Amino acid sequence: MxxxxxxxxxxxxxxxxxxxxxxxxxxxxxxxxxxxxxxxxxxxxxxxxxxxxxxxxxxxxxxxxxxxxxxxxxxxxxxxxxxxxxxxxxxxxxxxxxxxxxxxxxxxxxxxxxxxxxxxxxxxxxxxxxxxxxxxxxxxxxxxxxxxxxxxxxxxxxxxxxxxxxxxxPLDDQRRIADFLDRKTAAIDALIAKKEKLVALLAENRQELITRAVTKGLDPSAPMNDSGVNWTDLLPAHWQVKKVARWFGKIGSGTTPDSQNSEFYLDGSVPWVTTSELREREIETTQKSVTTVALAGC
Structure with missing residues (x-):
């Protein structure tokens, strides 16, 4: 007030x-x-x-x-x-x-x-x-x-x-307050920088851990063979190199139904995944949905 x-x-x-x-x-x-x-x-x-x-x-x-x-x-x-x-x-x-x-x-x-x-x-x-x-x-x-x-x-x-x-x-107090904030915020900023560096290193270690597990397996003593692919040098000898499309299933592309057509969106029940959902490791729900009319018409 x-x-x-x-x-x-x-x-x-x-x-x-x-x-x-x-x-x-x-x-x-x-x-x-x-x-x-x-x-x-x-x-x-x-x-x-x-x-x-x-x-x-x-x-x-x-x-x-x-x-x-x-x-x-x-x-x-x-x-x-x-x-x-x-x-x-x-x-x-x-x-x-x-x-x-x-x-x-x-x-x-x-x-x-x-x-x-x-x-x-x-x-x-x-x-x-x-x-x-x-x-x-x-x-x-x-x-x-x-x-x-x-x-x-x-x-x-x-x-x-x-x-x-x-x-x-008063002016003298203004100077003291400004100097105090300069020192204290500089110290905090330095701590933030250290934390950010640590977070970056942890993220790098996390990625290395994942990459190692999915390309080398969990047994460090397992025999290795040349992978024959350009994104990793060695793979466990008992692993097979397969193409994603042939081994895992089909690859398809998405699309965006006409945003001006309300029949494509109004009361839609079909989850429609956008890039905003790709921040999640698993997708159970989506922010937007489309209708079965959109599926048939696009």
């Missing part, structure tokens, strides 16, 4: 729980806003430079010093593109990524951005590093302000995010 303070500011749950000494304000009061642009793709000289041009596809890290695409000084001189200062907080404000997250990054050098983003240039009362962490922490509150724009895409409009209530500690 939101409530108004004595100064008239509206507080939210995350500001109500903050220390009383922290300043209550709105996000729009803390920053100046800079917009991005896309220089003409028809002018090659605009795209042969070394200036980072950050777009949503680059917004996968908290700190950004480079980007996939780059522009030239000519692009800055002859288009709507403008420099974004180091220390600015970058935020994606348009795109389907906003369906589940609002990407936030801190500019670690002067750069440029495209039109699907905004740059929040911190005023003197807030540090960029702290503001970036703050907006990451309040991502659910930003997501709640996302709207559906034209053509079904998502948009976080400036007039909406500017009204986000915030509680801001």
């Amino acid at each position: 939101k409530k108004a303070t004595a100064s008239g500011l509206v507080e939210a749950p995350w500001t109500q729980s903050a220390p009383a000494s922290w300043q209550r304000t709105f996000l729009g009061h803390l920053v100046e806003v800079r917009s991005g642009a896309t220089p003409s793709k028809d002018e090659p000289s605009f795209w042969d430079g070394e200036i980072p041009w950050v777009s949503p596809k680059d917004m996968k890290v908290l700190r950004i010093a480079d980007s996939e695409d780059h522009v030239s000084e000519a692009a800055l001189a002859h288009s709507a593109l403008r420099w974004i200062a180091e220390g600015s907080v970058l935020m994606v404000t348009r795109g389907m990524i906003l369906d589940h997250t609002v990407p936030i990054s801190l500019a670690m050098r002067p750069l440029t951005i495209n039109q699907d983003m905004k740059a929040l240039v911190p005023r003197r009362v807030v540090r960029g590093a702290f503001l970036a962490w703050l907006l990451v922490g309040l991502n659910p509150a930003l997501l709640a302000r996302v709207e559906e724009a034209a053509h079904g895409t998502k948009a976080l409009r400036t007039e909406q995010w500017k009204k986000l209530p915030l509680a801001i500690p």
Whole structure:
């Protein structure tokens, strides 16, 4: 529940729980806003430079010093593109990524951005590093302000995010909090990387175990002969090499009945397997079914 303070500011749950000494304000009061642009793709000289041009596809890290695409000084001189200062907080404000997250990054050098983003240039009362962490922490509150724009895409409009209530500690506390989060999240990320490496190794060992069992059998002392096939070198001497189609049965292909024909799908009782079911080792049910009319007509 939101409530108004004595100064008239509206507080939210995350500001109500903050220390009383922290300043209550709105996000729009803390920053100046800079917009991005896309220089003409028809002018090659605009795209042969070394200036980072950050777009949503680059917004996968908290700190950004480079980007996939780059522009030239000519692009800055002859288009709507403008420099974004180091220390600015970058935020994606348009795109389907906003369906589940609002990407936030801190500019670690002067750069440029495209039109699907905004740059929040911190005023003197807030540090960029702290503001970036703050907006990451309040991502659910930003997501709640996302709207559906034209053509079904998502948009976080400036007039909406500017009204986000915030509680801001003194500058020294902001620095300490940002430094603390840098250290702690780096340690967590390192642990995640180790776990991911272990998971990858376990998956590799699992595959090797399966491959060994189905191509060499379970008896390591069994006599081996050359397999005669290119996907494994040796097979147990008492095994036979057979072609799948002749030994195991028939091979057939699937199809997709006309999705506009309701007779093929309405009240269907025949399981229709799609690639989404192939994540399962055994298939007992399917997400979709077709009718016997589809079987006869396709």
